[in-house]
């Protein structure tokens with residue numbers, strides 16, 4: 001075996017190559033199917049060995065309806081449903097798009113797997129989205145069919161969706177899964193390079209964008225997540241509090257089906273239901289976002305948390321946004337035997353690209369873990385473009401087989417986000433330490449994170465500017481202990497206008513999903529800008545904090 005010069009300059013402690021300034025993963029590479037082999041994400045998931053599944057009865061469990069689907073039934077349900085969707089009247093086939101507007105349920109992973117197996121592009125959306133948001137998403141993904149619940153189907157009616165809508169909490173859907181349709185169909189060939197899903201993200205510029213993820217992208221992240229899974233005498237039981245319409249929940253549910261680990265979900269997050277479910281289903285892993293961890297250590301919830309039996313819980317996974325050190329410390333004191341494992345990922349990277357594996361890594365406070373296998377990173381000085389060594393702060397760039405195919409109908413922004421060498425600019429300010437652990441320092445992109453959801457200030461500013469009484473507006477992130485950040489608007493009123501805070505908030509709230517609502521408003525005489533006219537958000541943030549009591553909590 002020959003060792004190349006660049007391999008020689010890779011530091012085995014942290015993966016940093018001093019010649020190329022590239023950080024390499026410290027995890028062993030996993031096998032991937034040859035790129036040219038037709039292989040859908042469903043083929044991959046169903047082909048993985050599930051050693052413990054059938055003997056121990058692992059299943060997909062819906063904590064809200066108390067329905068469960070044993071994993072031993074999953075391949076048949078997926079095949080039946082796919083066969084049914086291929087037949088008239090839907091006649092779904094390779095390349096068609098399905099808009100899915102559903103809260104978490106046991107049926108949803110089955111639906112995803114069936115659609116993927118047909119090469120149908122899955123485009124999941126938040127059922128709490130506003131009519132305007134849904135309209136924009138429909139324009140982007142051009143679906144031939146939509147899947148909804150009896151409740152969310154009303155929104156499709158409101159937007160005048162012209163194509164068929166299948167209700168997944170109905171008896172008809174149940175029988176599509178349970179009954180084998182007549183006739184045998186040939187398998188549809190799905191290429192790994194085909195788009196598997198279109199998810200919605202703000203990118204770095206603010207307007208909702210459709211992120212195209214391929215089957216290969218999804219196969220890579222699932223294969224990468226296999227590292228560090230413990231051998232266990234009984235299968236892990238995950239409680240997923242995050243939604244399957246974002247990559248965190250979607251990736252997690254696919255990965256758990258792939259490995260045959262029990263998956264408990266809730267239609268909507270509810271702290272009480274989460275706590276009773278942990279006891280009832282002997283949950284070992286809780287998949288969460290920061291507000292859930294904050295809720296667990298919040299004194300106001302002591303009466304609920306104290307009467308829960310925590311003995312089964314081993315790990316709390318946390319992603320979507322950063323936790324503060326204060327919350328991490330409180331969690332460790334409160335749950336000394338539970339590991340708090342932060343991970344980091346983006347929709348554009350098909351989810352998690354760094355995570356913590358094993359007992360040693362879980363002792364490193366504040367890190368979002370080490371790069372998954374096949375992931376390369378650079379820490380780039382935002383001013384000079386130069387790659388930086390460990391312990392230096394810069395923008396995180398990422399490369400690997402899980403980087404998105406691009407944004408729907410937006411080549412220009414796709415090319416800005418991913419350069420010709422395949423590097424994705426994350427817009428996050430980060431550093432690696434001397435052992436290859438990644439730390440998130442700040443956000444360079446103008447994005448607010450409310451409860452782990454993206455809120456682009458530009459989108460809210462655009463809405464504010466359409467109000468006849470508002471001449472200028474700017475939106476900033478305002479720190480909040482429970483939600484992480486809340487959107488705050490600075491508003492310049494038209495001369496003589498008496499519009500008040502509530503009216504401004506209501507005006508925005510009617511047009512956006514609830515997580516994007518303006519939670520604070522301040523009136524101001526003019527918006528500070530630099531010479532070329534760019535809003536000086538940092539100035540506004542300083543102003544917002546200077547006359548409040550939050551500075552000490554930052």
Ligand SMILES: CC(C)(COP(=O)(O)OP(=O)(O)OC[C@H]1O[C@@H](n2cnc3c(N)ncnc32)[C@H](O)[C@@H]1OP(=O)(O)O)[C@@H](O)C(=O)NCCC(=O)NCCSC(=O)/C=C/c1ccc(O)cc1
Pocket residue numbers: 127128241242243246247248249251268269270288289290291292318319320321343344345346347351352353355451452453454514515
């Ligand atoms: C479980 C959370 C943390 C808390 O739940 P909640 O407090 O009940 O909030 P909801 O999300 O259900 O709802 C937000 C707001 O919308 C409201 N709402 C809700 N549905 C309705 C309704 N149908 N009608 C009307 N009002 C409603 C709801 O009441 C609430 O209002 P408010 O109390 O004023 O905040 C929830 O916010 C949550 O799942 N957050 C995470 C979101 C998320 O998945 N983000 C990931 C994006 S992708 C990414 O970053 C990937 C990272 C990643 C990292 C690592 C990995 O390994 C992989 C991936």
